[in-house]
Amino acid sequence: MKVNALLLALAALFVADVSARAQDNSATLNLIRRECSTCHGPQGISVSPTFPNLAAQTKQYLDAQLKAFRDRSRADPHAQAFMWGMAAQLTDDTIKQMAEFFAQQPPPRGEAADRAEVAAGAKIYKEGIEKQDVPACMTCHGDKAQGNELFPRLAGQRRNYLEKQLEAFSAQLRANEIMHENSKKLTARQISDIAAYLSSL
Numbered sequence: 001m002k003v004n005a006l007l008l009a010l011a012a013l014f015v016a017d018v019s020a021r022a023q024d025n026s027a028t029l030n031l032i033r034r035e036c037s038t039c040h041g042p043q044g045i046s047v048s049p050t051f052p053n054l055a056a057q058t059k060q061y062l063d064a065q066l067k068a069f070r071d072r073s074r075a076d077p078h079a080q081a082f083m084w085g086m087a088a089q090l091t092d093d094t095i096k097q098m099a100e101f102f103a104q105q106p107p108p109r110g111e112a113a114d115r116a117e118v119a120a121g122a123k124i125y126k127e128g129i130e131k132q133d134v135p136a137c138m139t140c141h142g143d144k145a146q147g148n149e150l151f152p153r154l155a156g157q158r159r160n161y162l163e164k165q166l167e168a169f170s171a172q173l174r175a176n177e178i179m180h181e182n183s184k185k186l187t188a189r190q191i192s193d194i195a196a197y198l199s200s201l
Contacts (some may be wrong), residue, residue, distance in 0.1 A: 028097040036098070046100045049160035051082075056107035057157075060149040062099035066090060076174035078164070113196040117169060121197025132185045137194070140178075145198055149183035154171060159199035166191045 020070030033042060036054075040046050054062065068074035069087035090098075125145070128136040140151045147153030154162065168174035171181040183191070 008035075012044070013137075020169045025097055028094050028101065030100065031094070032101060039082065044105045045108050046158060049158045050078075051158070052161045053157055054102040057102055057106035057153050058147045058149055058151070059099040059103035061147065061152040062102055062152055063095055066098065067092075067093045074174070076168050078168075079174075096172075107153075110156050110200040111157070111159065113200045117193050118195035118200050120190075121193035121195065124194050125197055129185075131192070134182055134185050145201055154198045155201035159195045159196055161192055161193035162198055166194070 033196065038123070039048065039051040040054050044053060044057070046053050065074065066087055069083040070090055071080055072084055074083075124134070125137040126143075126193065128134045137154075138145070140148070141149075141154050142148050145153065145155035147155075166183045168177075169176055169179040172180055186194070
């Protein structure tokens, strides 16, 4: 009898835990539908080139960025304008659930771009630019721009968004020393070509 009672008690605790987790997930999904989808779409495919695609992004990167928005350590103009207020009240658990949700979504489809631009961007991404001391982007972001934990997925990202972020890194409006050192060596044409290639994947 005591064993049965113990098993029943453990089962009740398990059910309660599962129920609580389901409620948490439901609240997070409601938040995504109510707030995030306005700019990023319900499945993380953004509704405007101003905003990044979140679908299939690495969960480690999303988790880190949402926390950076929340504590205001990511202070580029877009972060301040759009994400500081949105992220201010997010808990660690909600952030984790959001990151997991978007990471599990199907990746966005690449957008058509000029072949010459795509070819030029692919060359920079895969080989770097030796004479400008620019390393290959794939070293950190993966051979198919799929991302790697804290290094974000870039494949299928919005072209306009990629251009603006590289410009922000270059001007130190978005803080990241490695990205600043690499992006400041790129011309506007090279930034555009890289963005064309990545957005086409």
